Amino acid sequence: MLDVFSPSDEQLPLLERMAADAKSFWKRGWLVGTCGNLSVKVNEQPLEMLVSASGLDKGALQTSDFLKVGPAGKILAPTPHKPSSEIGVHEVVYRRTQARACYHVHSVWNNLASQLFREQGSVMVENVEMLKGLAGFGLRDTLRLPIVDNSEDMTRLARNVDGGLNPKIPGVLVFQHGIYVWGRDQAEARRHVEILEFLMEYACRLRSYKQ
Numbered sequence: 707m708l709d710v711f712s713p714s715d716e717q718l719p720l721l722e723r724m725a726a727d728a729k730s731f732w733k734r735g736w737l738v739g740t741c742g743n744l745s746v747k748v749n750e751q752p753l754e755m756l757v758s759a760s761g762l763d764k765g766a767l768q769t770s771d772f773l774k775v776g777p778a779g780k781i782l783a784p785t786p787h788k789p790s791s792e793i794g795v796h797e798v799v800y801r802r803t804q805a806r807a808c809y810h811v812h813s814v815w816n817n818l819a820s821q822l823f824r825e826q827g828s829v830m831v832e833n834v835e836m837l838k839g840l841a842g843f844g845l846r847d848t849l850r851l852p853i854v855d856n857s858e859d860m861t862r863l864a865r866n867v868d869g870g871l872n873p874k875i876p877g878v879l880v881f882q883h884g885i886y887v888w889g890r891d892q893a894e895a896r897r898h899v900e901i902l903e904f905l906m907e908y909a910c911r912l913r914s915y916k917q
């Protein structure tokens with residue numbers, strides 16, 4: 707049996723925060739059935755990430771339920787766990803943006819939004835006060851949250867996200883799968899998840915009321 711990955715003193719609070727954020731998302735129904743994954747970047751060059759292990763209940767994550775991985779999900783410290791299979795997408799986010807935290811949740815509203823707005827290729831939201839909660843956005847900015855194709859091939863999924871990602875928008879919707887959201891730190895990533903989930907629900911409801 708391998709030793710469990712043991713975080714440094716600086717890394718431990720990051721893991722505690724990720725477990726707490728995961729629990730909060732799980733309570734809201736955004737991480738049910740062991741879905742979703744969370745990571746933080748702890749080194750830029752070479753890339754090092756702390757990521758949630760695959761297949762665990764996101765409402766009950768412990769600090770021992772994370773791994774340290776490098777590019778292509780290479781495990782950098784002994785662990786009995788497997789990294790999330792979607793780690794390649796997190797790598798794309800860290801390569802393309804200034805993010806230091808990336809959270810991926812599956813919610814009913816973000817799945818529905820990806821279906822309802824698929825033809826447009828993005829979910830457009832404008833003149834909504836909550837837009838101001840997204841870094842770099844003001845009330846007069848228009849959000850066009852990109853929607854990309856899903857794939858069970860993780861290399862292709864990472865490529866799809868890479869193709870749709872706009873570094874000025876802190877999220878990408880994957881068709882009928884979920885949303886990847888990021889921020890310059892964990893607090894910002896969490897805020898962006900909450901804001902984008904609000905806006906996806908708003909966009910879906912607005913559309914249904916207008917029909």
Ligand SMILES: [Zn+2]
Pocket residue numbers: 741742792810812883884
């Ligand atoms: Zn997923």
